[in-house]
Amino acid sequence: MASKALLALFLPLALVFLSCLAEAQLKLGFYEETCPHVEDIVREEMTEILKVAPSLAGPLLRMHFHDCFVRGCDGSVLLDSTKGNVAEKDAPPNKSLRGFGSIERVKAKVEKACPNTVSCADILALIARDAVWLSKGPSWPVWLGRRDGRESHAAETKQLPPPKASLPQLIAMFAVKGLDLKDLVVLSGGHTLGTSHCNSFSDRLYNFTGKDNLYDVDPALDKQYITKLRNRCSLTDNTTLVEMDPGSYKTFDTSYYNYVKKRRGLFHSDAALLANDFTKAYVERHASGLYAAEFFQDYSDSIIKMGNVEVLTGYDQGEIRKKCYIVN
Numbered sequence: 007m008a009s010k011a012l013l014a015l016f017l018p019l020a021l022v023f024l025s026c027l028a029e030a031q032l033k034l035g036f037y038e039e040t041c042p043h044v045e046d047i048v049r050e051e052m053t054e055i056l057k058v059a060p061s062l063a064g065p066l067l068r069m070h071f072h073d074c075f076v077r078g079c080d081g082s083v084l085l086d087s088t089k090g091n092v093a094e095k096d097a098p099p100n101k102s103l104r105g106f107g108s109i110e111r112v113k114a115k116v117e118k119a120c121p122n123t124v125s126c127a128d129i130l131a132l133i134a135r136d137a138v139w140l141s142k143g144p145s146w147p148v149w150l151g152r153r154d155g156r157e158s159h160a161a162e163t164k165q166l167p168p169p170k171a172s173l174p175q176l177i178a179m180f181a182v183k184g185l186d187l188k189d190l191v192v193l194s195g196g197h198t199l200g201t202s203h204c205n206s207f208s209d210r211l212y213n214f215t216g217k218d219n220l221y222d223v224d225p226a227l228d229k230q231y232i233t234k235l236r237n238r239c240s241l242t243d244n245t246t247l248v249e250m251d252p253g254s255y256k257t258f259d260t261s262y263y264n265y266v267k268k269r270r271g272l273f274h275s276d277a278a279l280l281a282n283d284f285t286k287a288y289v290e291r292h293a294s295g296l297y298a299a300e301f302f303q304d305y306s307d308s309i310i311k312m313g314n315v316e317v318l319t320g321y322d323q324g325e326i327r328k329k330c331y332i333v334n
């Protein structure tokens with residue numbers, strides 16, 4: 007008797023709980039009814055954008071990464087600063103960010119077809135997928151239904167792994183986001199696309215330990231490569247761009263791992279991948295170029311996982327921004 011009464015009491019509660027859980031998750035085909043062509047619209051715009059400016063693929067992929075690492079994938083990276091608040095995009099790491107105009111352009115097209123329906127965070131996840139695919143990389147299904155956050159704070163970009171991070175720092179910063187060692191070495195493979203400003207790595211070329219002589223360089227960086235990079239970058243140069251995967255920085259492939267293996271990764275965080283048996287083995291396997299399909303699958307798995315980090319879902323969280331740079 008008592009157990010039946012208890013069941014009657016708890017079953018509805020359990021159902022409510024389960025349905026909340028289900029609601030708090032992203033879905034494939036989330037916009038099937040409300041904006042059935044959203045993925046086509048994004049891909050069409052991205053095709054146009056990259057046809058004119060193929061070098062934007064790297065920055066647009068990077069933008070999704072920056073978004074997810076700070077406050078979860080909620081579009082906070084896209085918000086402008088306001089009076090009294092400095093937004094993420096105006097924090098020091100923003101120098102690596104480009105392509106905000108392209109995101110607004112895609113968003114405007116989607117708004118025209120389906121007003122007030124598709125979040126900027128979802129559009130950014132689709133843009134990142136298409137940036138990779140249009141650069142001859144893999145494609146992957148994008149789970150949708152993210153809501154846009156209403157806050158963005160420059161100070162929170164501390165959660166982003168900096169280019170100077172050591173391996174233990176990288177591991178810890180990924181772990182906070184639920185990402186493991188494999189995700190770290192796999193997502194680093196995204197450095198196959200794009201460029202970097204000199205000042206993200208120039209400390210490795212000059213005055214590495216403060217001795218201030220010609221030989222004071224990062225021993226983890228290949229000597230000949232140092233000479234080459236020095237010809238491009240002075241210690242204080244913050245404008246020159248250097249390819250992260252020279253020769254194929256507009257193509258998504260495994261050659262980045264070959265550079266890292268040859269101790270020619272640009273950042274400390276690239277070199278750090280050789281400091282751990284697991285990540286080193288991964289770098290060496292993919293440096294061979296023989297397992298591109300495997301890397302593509304790994305990359306798809308890891309970026310789907312990253313796209314789930316701390317998302318806002320359901321009608322009671324966040325909003326659907328009309329424009330990505332400003333809250334409604």
Ligand SMILES: *[C@@H]1O[C@H](CO)[C@@H](O)[C@H](O)[C@H]1NC(C)=O
Pocket residue numbers: 095096097098099100101
């Ligand atoms: C961040 O970007 C803005 C323009 O979007 C620029 O005015 C500002 O100087 C940048 N800040 C840094 C530290 O690079």
Ligand SMILES: *[C@@H]1O[C@H](CO)[C@@H](O)[C@H](O)[C@H]1NC(C)=O
Pocket residue numbers: 213215216217218241
């Ligand atoms: C080299 O590093 C030392 C110690 O950090 C610093 O005092 C010195 O000014 C640096 N030299 C240059 C040329 O930046």
Ligand SMILES: *[C@@H]1O[C@H](CO)[C@@H](O)[C@H](O)[C@H]1NC(C)=O
Pocket residue numbers: 242244
């Ligand atoms: C680049 O460096 C110059 C000189 O060191 C500095 O005045 C300028 O603000 C820097 N620009 C950025 C975007 O950080």
